Amino acid sequence: MSLTRAQVEGIAHLARLQITEAQMPVYVDSLSRIIDFVEQLSAADTGDVEPMAHPLADQVQRLRPDEVTETDRHEKYQHNAPSVAAGLYLVPKVIE
Amino acid sequence: MSLHTLTVAELAAGLAAGRYSSLDLTLHFLGRIERLGPELNAFVTVTADRALEDARQADAARARGEAGPLTGVPIAHKDIFCTDGILTTCSSKMLSGFVAPYDATVVARWKAAGTVLLGKTNMDEFAMGSSNETSYYGPVRNPWDPARVPGGSSGGSAAAVAACLAPAASGTDTGGSIRQPAALTNLTGLKPTYGRVSRYGMIAFASSLDQAGMLARSAEDAALLLSAMAGFDPRDSTCVDVPVPGYTAELATPLKGLRVGVIREFFDKGLDPAVGRLVQDAIETLRANGAVVREVSLPALPLSVPTYYVVAPAECSSNLSRFDGVRFGHRCDSPRDLRDLYERSRGEGFGDEVKRRIMTGTYVLSAGYYDAYYLKAQKVRQLIAADFARAFAEVDVVVGPTSPTAAFGLGSKTSDPITMYLNDIYTIGANLAGLPAISIPCGFVQEGGKDLPVGMQLVGPHFSESRLLSASHQYQLLTDWHRRVPPGFE
Numbered sequence: 001m002s003l004t005r006a007q008v009e010g011i012a013h014l015a016r017l018q019i020t021e022a023q024m025p026v027y028v029d030s031l032s033r034i035i036d037f038v039e040q041l042s043a044a045d046t047g048d049v050e051p052m053a054h055p056l057a058d059q060v061q062r063l064r065p066d067e068v069t070e071t072d073r074h075e076k077y078q079h080n081a082p083s084v085a086a087g088l089y090l091v092p093k094v095i096e
Numbered sequence: 097m098s099l100h101t102l103t104v105a106e107l108a109a110g111l112a113a114g115r116y117s118s119l120d121l122t123l124h125f126l127g128r129i130e131r132l133g134p135e136l137n138a139f140v141t142v143t144a145d146r147a148l149e150d151a152r153q154a155d156a157a158r159a160r161g162e163a164g165p166l167t168g169v170p171i172a173h174k175d176i177f178c179t180d181g182i183l184t185t186c187s188s189k190m191l192s193g194f195v196a197p198y199d200a201t202v203v204a205r206w207k208a209a210g211t212v213l214l215g216k217t218n219m220d221e222f223a224m225g226s227s228n229e230t231s232y233y234g235p236v237r238n239p240w241d242p243a244r245v246p247g248g249s250s251g252g253s254a255a256a257v258a259a260c261l262a263p264a265a266s267g268t269d270t271g272g273s274i275r276q277p278a279a280l281t282n283l284t285g286l287k288p289t290y291g292r293v294s295r296y297g298m299i300a301f302a303s304s305l306d307q308a309g310m311l312a313r314s315a316e317d318a319a320l321l322l323s324a325m326a327g328f329d330p331r332d333s334t335c336v337d338v339p340v341p342g343y344t345a346e347l348a349t350p351l352k353g354l355r356v357g358v359i360r361e362f363f364d365k366g367l368d369p370a371v372g373r374l375v376q377d378a379i380e381t382l383r384a385n386g387a388v389v390r391e392v393s394l395p396a397l398p399l400s401v402p403t404y405y406v407v408a409p410a411e412c413s414s415n416l417s418r419f420d421g422v423r424f425g426h427r428c429d430s431p432r433d434l435r436d437l438y439e440r441s442r443g444e445g446f447g448d449e450v451k452r453r454i455m456t457g458t459y460v461l462s463a464g465y466y467d468a469y470y471l472k473a474q475k476v477r478q479l480i481a482a483d484f485a486r487a488f489a490e491v492d493v494v495v496g497p498t499s500p501t502a503a504f505g506l507g508s509k510t511s512d513p514i515t516m517y518l519n520d521i522y523t524i525g526a527n528l529a530g531l532p533a534i535s536i537p538c539g540f541v542q543e544g545g546k547d548l549p550v551g552m553q554l555v556g557p558h559f560s561e562s563r564l565l566s567a568s569h570q571y572q573l574l575t576d577w578h579r580r581v582p583p584g585f586e
Contacts, residue, residue: 001136006456015413015458016420016435017451018443027455030513034456036326037514038402038469044476051474052481055290055304056558062333076197082427089422092431 001032002039099124100260101581104169104317107263107554111158111168115464118158118168122151122212123487125170129214129261132585135218136237138255140175142215153461157210158527165344166324167210172265175216176223177203177308178297182213186299187231187252190222190425190445200297202266202308202523209324214262218252221447222416223273223301225249227509230449235506236282239582241546244503247277253311254281259585264312264321271303271404272498272523275535278311279498279551282537282580284568285311286318289558290530291336293322293330302411303334305404305527314570314578315536319343322561341562349566352386355491360393362496362522371550374539375497378552382495383566384521392494394483399476400524401517406473407461407528411452413457432569452513481529488557493567498535502548523538526555537577549577575584 003011004078008028011017074087084088101119102110110116126144147170154168178184178196180203183489185191199207209215220230228236228251238244238568239259250267252281254277257265267274269287273399278285286309293308300306310321323344328337357381363372383389421427421441428444431437446454460469487494499519509516526533534549542548556564 003459007459010409010457011459011462013439014323014416014462015389015420015454016438016442016455017446018439019262020443021449023448027400028453029210030452031455032515033457034405034452035459036515038406038473040458041399041402041472041476044396044399044479046472046479049478051471051477052477053474055481055528056336057279059291059334059336062337071398073197077423080194080197080424082421091422092437094171094434 001028002035003028003032098586100128101586102263103313104166104263104320105314107169107206109164112163117234118151118154118212119148119330121168122147122170125178125214125262131295132259133261135242136239136255136259137234137317138186138236138259138261139172139215140185140218140233140252143182143213146182147197147212147214152301154210159414164210165320166206168212170212170214170262171206172214172253172256173203174219174266174268175300176219176268177266178299179203179213179216185232186222187219188429188446188450189232190419191233192426194202194424198297201294201331201437202298202325205275205325206272210347216257217265217385220249220251222299222450223249223268223270224412224449224453226272226276229254229506229510230447232447237506239505239542239585240281240503240548241570245451247280247282247499247503249273249406250277250311254283256280257311258582259285260581261572262404264310264317264547265357266308267310267311270302270408271527274309274311275523275533275551275553276520278535280503282549283313284315284318284534284536284578285309286322286534286561286564287526287532288322288326288561289532290332292326292532292561294335296329296331300415300465302408303415304411305408312531315565315572316344316347318534319347319565319569334456338559340401343562344523346562347566347569351382352507354382354387354493354567356382356387356389356566357387357392357487357491357493357494359397359496360391361395361397366500366518366521367497368501370541371497371501372423374541374550375552379495380572382571385570390491392487392491394487396476396479396483397525400480400528401521403473403476403480403528404520404524405456405517406469408475409453409457410461411457411472413454416450416454477528480525484525484529484531484555492563493554493556495552498551498553502541502543502550519559522553531558532564534568536568536571539577
C-alpha cells in the first residue's frame with residue numbers, strides 16, 4: 001500500500017468527505033493503486049518542459065468590461081437550496 | 097425504412113417535404129421511449145409534455161415559413177446540461193432534486209434551432225466513468241447486448257440513439273466520454289476542439305479537458321448538429337472566438353489526397369486483435385479511395401492515462417468543492433455543526449467513484465505532492481501535445497481504434513479502478529491536447545453470439561472539425577456500418 005490509512009483519513013478530511021469505517025479499507029486500497037499507477041510519470045523525461053497552462057497554446061484569459069450584466073434572480077436560485085429564510089441560506093451555528 | 101432509423105438529415109428532409117409533422121415524429125419517439133426505454137435505463141427524465149409543446153411550436157414555425165434545418169427534429173440531452181425548469185441530476189444523488197434555473201448554452205442553441213427535447217439521458221455520475229455503471233440511477237444497458245455496457249460516461253445518450261429512441265443526443269467528453277460509447281454502440285460521436293462549444297451550464301468535471309459534442313447516426317448529422325451548437329459565447333471564458341465554418345457544405349471534400357497517419361502506439365498489445373483488424377480494414381478503405389496513408393509515432397501517448405488520472409481528479413476536486421450542502425444539492429439530516437454538514441452531505445451525496453477521484457485530486461494537489469504529481473503531469477501533457485503537433489506537420493489526421501475492445505460485460509471491470517481507466521487509453525490524448533476527435537463505426541466483432549460494434553477514431557489539429565467530418569462522411573458514403581441497427585430495435 002503506497003498510502004496509509006492515516007493518510008487517506010487526512011485526505012478525506014481535506015476533501016470534506018465522510019468515509020464510513022467499513023468503506024475506509026476499500027479507499028485505502030483503491031487510492032493506493034491509483035497513486036502507484038500514476039507513479040510511472042516520474043520516469044518520464046520532462047527536462048525543462050514548461051507545464052501546460054492551457055490546451056490551446058495561444059489563448060489568453062479573456063477579460064470583459066466591468067459592467068453589471070447579471071440580474072438578481074436569487075429567488076429562483078434559492079428554490080434549490082436545502083434551507084433558506086428571508087433570502088438567506090441557513091447553516092448550523094458557526095460561532096458559539 | 098422505419099422513421100426511427102432515419103438520420104437527422106433524412107428526418108429534416110421528410111419534415112420539409114411535409115411527409116410527417118414534428119408532432120408525428122415526437123409521438124413516435126415518445127412511444128418508443130415508453131416501450132423500450134425502461135429495459136435500457138437510458139433516460140433519467142422523459143420530458144413528454146415539453147416535447148409535445150416543442151413539437152407544436154416547431155410545426156407552427158414551419159407553417160409560418162420559419163423552419164431551419166433542425167426545426168422539429170427530436171433530440172435528447174445528457175443530464176449534465178442544465179435545462180431551465182427541468183430536473184438536472186448529473187446522475188448523482190447529490191443533484192437528485194436539482195431543477196436547473198437556466199438553460200446551458202448548448203441547450204439554448206439547439207432549442208433556438210427548433211429541436212424538440214425528448215428527455216435527459218443517464219450517464220456516469222458527474223461524467224466519471226467509462227461504462228455508465230457509476231450512475232446513481234443504475235447502469236445503462238447496451239442495445240447490441242443488454243448484458244454489456246454501452247460505454248460511458250455518455251452511456252444513456254449512446255443507448256438512446258443506438259436503440260432509435262432518439263435521432264441524436266448531446267454528450268460531453270473529458271477523456272473519451274462521447275467517442276468510447278459511440279464506438280461501443282455503433283454511433284458517430286464527435287468531441288470538438290477545446291473551446292469550440294460553450295460549456296456554460298454544463299456541469300463541470302475537469303475544466304481543462306471537458307468539451308460538449310454529440311452522438312449521432314452519421315457524420316452528416318454530426319455536422320448539422322455541430323453547426324447549431326458551436327460558436328462564441330461570452331458566458332464561457334474558455335470559449336474561443338473563431339468563426340464557425342459551414343460544416344455541412346464541407347462534407348463534400350473528397351478523400352483524395354487526405355494525409356492519414358496511423359498511430360503506431362495504438363496498435364499495441366492491449367488492443368483486441370479482432371478490433372485492430374477492423375480498424376486496419378477501414379484504413380485500407382481510406383487508402384483505396386485516395387487517402388495517403390503512413391505510420392506516425394507519438395511516443396509520449398502511452399503516458400496519457402496516468403497523466404489524465406492526475407490532471408482530471410485534481411480539477412474535479414476543485415470543481416466539486418462547490419457541492420457543500422448549503423446552496424443547492426443534497427444536505428444531510430440534522431448536522432451537528434458546519435463541518436459535519438459538509439462531510440456528511442458530501443459523503444452521502446457522492447458515489448464511490450466520485451469520492452475516489454475527489455480524494456485522488458486532493459492528494460495530488462496537496463502540499464508536498466503538487467510538484468511530483470500535478471506539475472509533472474502538466475509537463476508530460478505538454479509532451480503529448482507536442483507529439484500530436486509534430487504528427488500534424490506531416491499528416492492531416494491521425495487514426496486508430498477508439499477503444500481497445502468492443503463492449504464489455506456489466507460488472508466485469510468494476511472491481512479495479514485501473515482496469516476501467518485503461519478503457520480510455522486511445523481517447524484521452526485528444527482531451528489532454530485539446531484536439532477535436534471523432535469515432536465512427538467500422539464493423540462488428542462476434543462475441544457470445546452477438547454482433548458488437550467497433551469504432552475507428554480520427555483526431556485532427558485544433559479547429560479541424562470540418563476535415564474530420566468530411567473524411568468520416570466520405571467513409572460513410574462507401575460503407576454502411578453506421579446504418580446497422582441492433583436486433584430488436586429496427
